[in-house]
Amino acid sequence: MLPAYPADSLTRNVQGVVEVGIGITSEGRVIKVRVPPGLDPSLRTAAVAAVKQWEFRPFVNRLPADGFCFFRLTFNFVIEEGAGRGELYNPPYDTLEHRRMRGANHHDVTEWLAWEDATDDK
Secondary structure (H helix, E strand, O other): OOOOOOHHHHHOOOOEEEEEEEEEOOOOEEEEEEEOOOOOHHHHHHHHHHHOOOEOOOOOOOOOOOOOEEEEEEEEEEEEOOEEEEEEEOOOOOOHHHHHHOOOOOOOOHHHHHOEEOOOOO
């Protein structure tokens, strides 16, 4: 399910991009959610609430020692003709953006750790 457009963001005419980092277990459950600092709070809440409901296919590959794999999702919140929608940006396969979204360089967790933990956001 894509994020619902927050009513207050629509009223305030707030649009934007929300990037979300998620950690998933080998069973495909989302167990960690991180977001960059400084996001619009309503858009952040909508994106985080949506991804926390998602389930993924189980992983066959070996997971790192910390027990989860992470990747990024990018949501674009847009208003057109007075209606707001949240859409998932899915970059073309095997592009830099796609590799970044997948967390292809898992060993460099600097950015991931600099983002705010949103796992317990309501």
